[in-house]
Amino acid sequence: MAWKVKFFQTSRGDSPTKDFIEKQDEATYAKALHAIRLLANNGPFLKPPYIKKIQDNQEIKTALDRIGELV
Numbered sequence: 001m002a003w004k005v006k007f008f009q010t011s012r013g014d015s016p017t018k019d020f021i022e023k024q025d026e027a028t029y030a031k032a033l034h035a036i037r038l039l040a041n042n043g044p045f046l047k048p049p050y051i052k053k054i055q056d057n058q059e060i061k062t063a064l065d066r067i068g069e070l071v
Contacts, residue, residue, distance in 0.1 A: 003043035005036055 007018040021032045038050055 003040050005040045 007015045009015050021029065024032065035050060038046055
C-alpha cells in the first residue's frame with residue numbers, strides 16, 4: 001500500500017521543509033528523496049535506521065530546536 005507523504009505547509013501555503021530539501025546538493029537531495037520514497041512505500045511500518053519512534057515531548061522539542069538552527 002502506498003502512503004501519501006505530506007510536507008508541513010504554512011498558512012501562506014509555503015512549504016519550508018520541501019524548499020529546504022530542494023536546495024540541497026544533488027547527493028543529499030537524492031538521499032532525502034530515497035528516504036521519502038521509503039516512507040511513502042512503507043508508512044508506519046518502516047523500521048530503523050529510517051525512522052525513530054518519538055518517546056516523549058522532550059524529543060519533539062529537541063527536534064524542533066535543531067530545525068530552527070538550520071533555518
